[in-house]
Amino acid sequence: MKRKGLEPIQNEVDRLRETATEAVRIASERFFAEYDKDPDPLRLAAWFVPRCWREIEYVFMLNEEIRRYGLSFERKHITALSKHSFQEAQHYEMVGRIIEHLGGEVPVTVPESARAWSDLLWDCLDRHRLAAIAAWNISETAAGGSFDATLAASERYQDQMPEAFRVYKQIVKDENFHVGLGQLLLDRYAENDKDREEILRAMREMVELVAYTYKPENVVVTGR
Ligand SMILES: [Fe+2]
Numbered sequence: 001m002k003r004k005g006l007e008p009i010q011n012e013v014d015r016l017r018e019t020a021t022e023a024v025r026i027a028s029e030r031f032f033a034e035y036d037k038d039p040d041p042l043r044l045a046a047w048f049v050p051r052c053w054r055e056i057e058y059v060f061m062l063n064e065e066i067r068r069y070g071l072s073f074e075r076k077h078i079t080a081l082s083k084h085s086f087q088e089a090q091h092y093e094m095v096g097r098i099i100e101h102l103g104g105e106v107p108v109t110v111p112e113s114a115r116a117w118s119d120l121l122w123d124c125l126d127r128h129r130l131a132a133i134a135a136w137n138i139s140e141t142a143a144g145g146s147f148d149a150t151l152a153a154s155e156r157y158q159d160q161m162p163e164a165f166r167v168y169k170q171i172v173k174d175e176n177f178h179v180g181l182g183q184l185l186l187d188r189y190a191e192n193d194k195d196r197e198e199i200l201r202a203m204r205e206m207v208e209l210v211a212y213t214y215k216p217e218n219v220v221v222t223g224r
């Protein structure tokens with residue numbers, strides 16, 4: 001029998017991915033347009049804080065995905081998820097350095113600005129073996145919408161964040177792998193309508209959240 005994978009819902013998945021990416025792209029452009037008027041490095045640090053936190057929480061969640069469900073996947077997919085996890089740890093380290101350079105504090109606990117995101121993903125981990133993968137696939141796809149604005153700003157503000165251009169070039173490359181891996185796993189392991197329903201539910205919830213939380217007005221500056 002032919003395996004259906006994501007095929008019956010691929011159009012909907014693509015639409016959700018585009019909606020999330022577009023929302024993040026617009027929000028990032030707006031943030032940097034406002035930043036240009038008043039380039040306060042602490043505000044920039046605050047913008048990176050939830051992004052930095054997401055890097056390390058991906059490590060926790062990927063490892064938990066592997067611990068709970070990894071043995072129901074092919075061994076090569078455990079390896080791929082572990083590589084994904086390792087790269088997120090590197091991102092946490094690199095984005096952390098950008099924040100420190102800006103005079104901010106690297107998050108070591110979930111910041112308010114990332115709490116809803118965190119809660120949703122842990123809930124997805126409990127729900128279904130593919131739900132968290134689906135939710136973070138939307139989140140990671142959407143984050144791609146911020147890269148152009150971030151790279152452009154890292155050239156404009158080289159004095160404030162000298163490492164950011166190189167760091168984000170690396171992140172862009174790694175994220176291509178993460179987004180592709182998520183799509184591959186969802187397609188490989190979605191076996192029935194229930195699986196596809198759980199994938200869409202998780203993705204829709206993440207789109208809602210991403211379209212709401214990545215707003216410049218939600219950047220919380222602390223440490224003054
Ligand atoms: Fe990352």
Ligand SMILES: [Fe+2]
Nearest residue numbers: 088140175178
């Ligand atoms: Fe990633």
